Amino acid sequence: NLMENMEKNMQTFQQYLQSQNQIAPELRDTVNSVVSACLKISANVRLGALAGVLGEAGTGNVQGEAQKKLDVIANQILIDELKQNPNVAGLASEEEDDFVACNAQGEYLVLFDPLDGSSNIDVNISIGTIFSILKKDSGSLNTEHFLQKGSQQVAAGYVLYGVQTVLVLTLKNGVNVFTLDDKGVFIQTHTNPQIPEKTAEFAINASNQRHWETPVQQYIGELLAGETGARGKNYNMRWVASMVAEVHRILMRGGVFLYPKDQRDPSKAGKLRLMYEANPLGLVVEQAGGKITNARKNMLEIQPTGLHQRVAVVLGSAEEVERVRELHG
Numbered sequence: 001n002l003m004e005n006m007e008k009n010m011q012t013f014q015q016y017l018q019s020q021n022q023i024a025p026e027l028r029d030t031v032n033s034v035v036s037a038c039l040k041i042s043a044n045v046r047l048g049a050l051a052g053v054l055g056e057a058g059t060g061n062v063q064g065e066a067q068k069k070l071d072v073i074a075n076q077i078l079i080d081e082l083k084q085n086p087n088v089a090g091l092a093s094e095e096e097d098d099f100v101a102c103n104a105q106g107e108y109l110v111l112f113d114p115l116d117g118s119s120n121i122d123v124n125i126s127i128g129t130i131f132s133i134l135k136k137d138s139g140s141l142n143t144e145h146f147l148q149k150g151s152q153q154v155a156a157g158y159v160l161y162g163v164q165t166v167l168v169l170t171l172k173n174g175v176n177v178f179t180l181d182d183k184g185v186f187i188q189t190h191t192n193p194q195i196p197e198k199t200a201e202f203a204i205n206a207s208n209q210r211h212w213e214t215p216v217q218q219y220i221g222e223l224l225a226g227e228t229g230a231r232g233k234n235y236n237m238r239w240v241a242s243m244v245a246e247v248h249r250i251l252m253r254g255g256v257f258l259y260p261k262d263q264r265d266p267s268k269a270g271k272l273r274l275m276y277e278a279n280p281l282g283l284v285v286e287q288a289g290g291k292i293t294n295a296r297k298n299m300l301e302i303q304p305t306g307l308h309q310r311v312a313v314v315l316g317s318a319e320e321v322e323r324v325r326e327l328h329g
């Protein structure tokens with residue numbers, strides 16, 4: 001049929017991974033474990049209410065957020081899978097207070113947001129798993145091993161449970177996109193997508209406008225002024241409230257995404273997490289020719305100070321990310 005003909009000259013994720021002999025087999029095996037777990041998460045997500053996986057879990061996480069059943073299920077699937085992989089020394093999850101030691105002889109650390117965009121789960125809007133892989137330095141595992149800059153990641157990516165289930169992966173030699181076929185196999189469908197330098201589409205939660213810092217107010221004001229304003233063109237807006245979906249849209253057609261610092265809580269640098277949201281998604285964005293900052297400086301150069309550290313995020317088409325940085329002086 002059509003799909004079988006299409007797939008004749010396309011490679012599977014496994015074929016792609018095995019071809020990446022510039023990276024250690026232990027890292028390839030670690031990536032493979034993450035993807036295997038995401039396939040199981042996809043099977044649960046796809047069934048929604050039919051699998052009894054919707055609704056609240058009745059528990060809270062380290063962020064003080066109420067957990068959805070699927071959050072807990074996805075988190076456990078990843079932990080169970082990674083604990084069985086001898087190459088994984090430890091893991092950190094948005095849903096776990098502290099890191100989880102796995103295998104002492106392992107060389108890699110995996111950090112993840114098991115299911116980002118939870119508020120969308122029960123209303124059938126796209127959600128995703130975000131993952132980041134770091135090399136572990138010597139010594140018995142401690143939090144310091146995880147607190148590496150985003151530029152130190154050896155692999156990163158996401159699985160978007162959307163209209164299609166899509167895996168996006170970077171091994172720091174570009175970005176590759178794989179689409180799940182009807183037999184549960186990831187097939188490579190895009191090679192090295194590039195984020196256009198310019199865009200006319202922005203993503204921000206405009207309901208927080210009165211809480212933004214002045215430079216962000218000014219920047220968004222320029223976009224809303226359209227062709228009569230400083231930027232001299234009209235912009236469109238999107239807000240899915242699922243960061244993986246926003247990043248994927250930007251990877252596919254450009255755009256700029258902002259989650260600024262909110263002046264309601266000066267102690268919080270932002271809402272989104274550095275280690276398992278901004279850094280992995282940022283590596284994908286940079287490998288696709290885009291940029292990511294905390295509004296002022298390159299995200300991947302930020303020295304982490306905590307597993308659950310929050311940051312402001314500006315990412316996507318380079319011209320827009322640079323304009324925001326310029327306005328911050």
Ligand code: P6P
Nearest residue numbers: 116117118119205241242243244
């Ligand atoms: P708001 C989802 O909960 C998330 O962490 C990101 O995926 C998303 O971009 C953001 O929060 C949405 O936040 O304040 O618009 O609900």
